[in-house]
């Protein structure tokens with residue numbers, strides 16, 4: 033019996049946040065013409081048959097008559113997406129010796145969709161797929177031309193951007209691999225201003241939140257500038273490192289967040305609508321899309337109109353806020369997605385919005401006030417390390433006002449984060465117990481104990497006070513937490529008695 037030749041090419045099989053190497057095996061035997069794809073292909077992969085057949089014929093090759101079997105291995109992993117078209121077509125052309133077999137072809141990771149005319153089409157989430165495999169032993173990638181340019185900003189890897197099946201007719205394509213080089217130089221510290229006047233106290237609280245990644249709640253009437261304050265937060269945070277950029281880009285690539293993919297440079301700012309569903313908020317679903325909590329990874333998650341969010345949706349914040357990741361159940365498997373964000377929420381003090389305002393009176397009835405307060409229950413408020421009252425500025429904005437300079441604020445935040453990283457226990461909001469807080473002077477400890485004894489602090493609140501005090505000390509480059517730091521941190525805990 034003669035041996036039946038099998039062609040093996042490499043591609044990629046995504047699974048949630050990660051992607052695995054996938055072998056595309058092509059076998060053509062004599063027999064009645066048929067074309068099978070096996071290895072758990074979903075509908076989009078099964079449709080490759082029609083695209084591949086048309087593309088091969090349109091480029092002037094002949095389509096073999098016989099039993100064609102394509103096996104996508106590993107066979108126990110579901111295969112989704114149209115990016116298997118190109119490796120399948122090249123496998124058939126290699127098997128029928130219509131294109132030359134080369135080491136570069138058999139050792140490259142190949143992905144791309146084909147049009148009926150044989151031209152390549154950009155592969156969806158190409159960035160995420162390539163980033164996942166950069167650590168594998170194969171460093172060469174054959175991708176659609178449209179995807180090539182953006183991939184060149186990735187460190188490591190060699191890329192060939194193909195336009196059509198015709199490119200592979202002779203071996204000249206092998207001379208066109210381009211190395212990925214990330215040649216970005218650190219950004220020059222530009223002068224940034226935020227257009228918020230007379231809100232020094234709120235900006236100081238944002239600085240603490242940004243330094244220790246502390247969840248922060250802003251409470252104030254309409255027009256007090258809560259949204260502008262929240263929007264200034266990403267600019268206060270230090271620049272993303274290259275590894276952070278990779279991680280953020282990968283998540284956004286999987287979320288289909290940009291049409292033309294590129295390496296994201298700035299920190300994400302996500303502002304979901306209060307009517308957002310749990311699935312959109314946390315992620316998951318049939319196609320394992322990242323949710324808002326993961327899209328905000330390494331950036332800012334802003335929940336405006338906080339009191340309007342469904343309690344069930346907010347319940348999902350609990351684990352990401354403690355662990356910086358979210359666990360998703362998907363059919364029979366579980367996936368862990370990163371979700372380490374800086375949470376900022378904003379809300380009105382009452383239903384009409386004017387409770388405590390110095391000019392406009394609150395029009396809420398007693399019942400309305402009680403209902404509103406019940407909506408934002410104690411455990412929910414407890415999640416915030418910092419709670420800040422934002423008042424409407426008493427003075428009019430001056431004509432000459434340029435904005436608040438962020439230069440010094442950014443420097444202090446960067447330095448405070450470096451101090452925390454050097455301590456090796458993560459940012460202060462993630463500290464687990466009192467022993468992680470470190471050096472605290474006896475006066476400060478007395479003040480803290482007295483606050484607990486007078487029941488001004490909940491159990492969770494007492495640890496939050498120390499974490500925030502640690503950040504305030506770090507911002508002032510002090511090793512030891514003193515009583516001023518603790519007093520300030522207690523103030524940020526006590527809003528429920530002052531406003532709500």
Ligand SMILES: [Zn+2]
Pocket residue numbers: 382383384385386387394395396
């Ligand atoms: Zn009111």
